[in-house]
Amino acid sequence: MPSRDRSRWRNVHFYNASNDLLGGFYQAGSITDANLIWILRSVLLVQAENLTIKHRASDRIITPSNNSVVPGDYVISCDGTIRVTDEPWFARVISFSESGREDSFRTEVRQRDGRCVISGDINLLEPWDIWDGLQAAHVFPLEKENLWTQYNFGRWITNMDHTTGVSKINSVQNGLLMGATLHGCFYQYMFSINPDIVTFAPDSYRINGKVLDPICRNPNDLNHVADELLRWHFRQSVLANMRGAGEPIFESDFPPGTDQIATLRDEPYGKERLGMEFELRLGPRAKEEEESTY
Numbered sequence: 001m002p003s004r005d006r007s008r009w010r011n012v013h014f015y016n017a018s019n020d021l022l023g024g025f026y027q028a029g030s031i032t033d034a035n036l037i038w039i040l041r042s043v044l045l046v047q048a049e050n051l052t053i054k055h056r057a058s059d060r061i062i063t064p065s066n067n068s069v070v071p072g073d074y075v076i077s078c079d080g081t082i083r084v085t086d087e088p089w090f091a092r093v094i095s096f097s098e099s100g101r102e103d104s105f106r107t108e109v110r111q112r113d114g115r116c117v118i119s120g121d122i123n124l125l126e127p128w129d130i131w132d133g134l135q136a137a138h139v140f141p142l143e144k145e146n147l148w149t150q151y152n153f154g155r156w157i158t159n160m161d162h163t164t165g166v167s168k169i170n171s172v173q174n175g176l177l178m179g180a181t182l183h184g185c186f187y188q189y190m191f192s193i194n195p196d197i198v199t200f201a202p203d204s205y206r207i208n209g210k211v212l213d214p215i216c217r218n219p220n221d222l223n224h225v226a227d228e229l230l231r232w233h234f235r236q237s238v239l240a241n242m243r244g245a246g247e248p249i250f251e252s253d254f255p256p257g258t259d260q261i262a263t264l265r266d267e268p269y270g271k272e273r274l275g276m277e278f279e280l281r282l283g284p285r286a287k288e289e290e291e292s293t294y
Contacts, residue, residue, distance in 0.1 A: 006246030009202055011071035014040075014053070016082050023084065025242045027069050028199045028208040034064040035194075040076065043238045046083045051076065089239040089247055092141040092187055105170040109136035112223050113177035117213035118186075118197060119205065121179070135183045139174050139229040156228040173226045176216060181205070188249055192237035193230045200241035 013024035023044060025031070031039075041051060053062040056073040076082060110131060115122040123134060140153055145167055148154065154168040168174075178186060182205060185191055191199040191207060199208040216225045240247040 005248055006200070006241050012069060012074070013072075014074040014076050017075065017077045021244070022076060022082070023242045023244055023246075026199070026201055027071050028203050029068050030196060030198050030209040031069050032066050033062045033069055034066065036069050037062065037064055039238055039242065043087075043235055044085055044243055045076070046085055047078045047080065049079055051078045084243055085239075087239060089243075090141065090144055090147070090236060091247070091250070093143055093250075105138075105172065105175060106136040108172040108223065109175040109177050110134075112172055112221070113213070113216050115177065115213065115215070116179045116182065117176050117216045118178045118182050118191075118207055118210070120210070120213055133180055134177055135180050137176050137178055137183045137186055138169070139176060139225065139233050140169065141187070142169060145169050153229070153232070156226045158226070159222045172223045174229055176225060182207070186233075189233075189237040189240040189247075190249075192234040194234045195227075195230070198234070198237075200237060 007024065009026050010024040012027050014022050016022055037051075037053065040053065041047070045051070054060065054075045054077075055062065055070060056075055058070075058072075062069075062074070110126075114126050116134060123131065125131070140148055148169045149167050154160075157168040157171045157173050159173055160166075160168050160171055176186075182191075185205075190201045191197055193212050195212065197207050197210045197212060212230075217227075218224050
């Protein structure tokens with residue numbers, strides 16, 4: 001199987017003073033100099049004071065501005081040692097509604113949004129309750145519910161304040177309605193929201209720089225998507241796309257007859273992905289089934 005890493009289409013690379021590659025990204029036009037400085041200082045790098053970022057070809061030092069990052073190589077230096085963060089990145093799989101509580105999540109996301117909130121395309125068939133081609137996506141992945149509970153991500157859900165004994169991960173505030181293809185890209189961290197849409201790969205769907213449809217972010221609507229969860233997804237997207245060589249992009253289209261188990265075994269994060277698939281599909285039996293598979 002050919003390589004599916006994220007570094008192949010990068011047009012921005014950054015190095016330390018010793019010319020070691022620290023990371024990079026694909027600049028589609030929406031990442032500004034100010035964005036890049038924030039990302040390097042607050043997400044990607046563990047560094048000393050007085051970070052300097054210099055565009056190698058022009059020798060220009062980057063300062064916080066709304067100018068778009070110019071493609072090319074950048075050299076990063078500071079008064080001490082620069083280290084790339086080892087903050088965990090969460091691989092994920094697309095989750096579909098397979099139980100009553102997820103059905104409720106899907107229904108509420110449809111009712112709130114009524115369209116693809118990424119592209120802005122309105123669902124003209126909504127009056128007949130036809131939603132083909134649109135899917136309710138979890139911002140924080142359903143298959144990571146144990147981490148959601150462990151780190152109390154439910155504190156960002158405000159429309160279930162009087163609910164006890166549930167994780168709140170299926171709140172509509174953790175959901176966005178989007179086209180099926182965009183749903184797959186969202187789960188692969190190929191684009192994110194900060195607060196406009198940022199693509200981390202060539203923009204096949206012309207969404208880079210678009211504003212997330214305000215229908216899902218109305219602050220007067222108790223069910224609006226949680227900004228903190230969007231920020232979490234953006235941070236994960238930065239880790240996936242900009243750190244080192246980037247994280248792998250997973251195969252999701254398995255033709256009939258494909259040995260999916262063998263494919264997952266050979267992939268980076270394969271066992272983790274398999275475990276997530278079991279957890280989503282089999283629930284309490286997942287762990288036992290996973291262990292017997294290996």
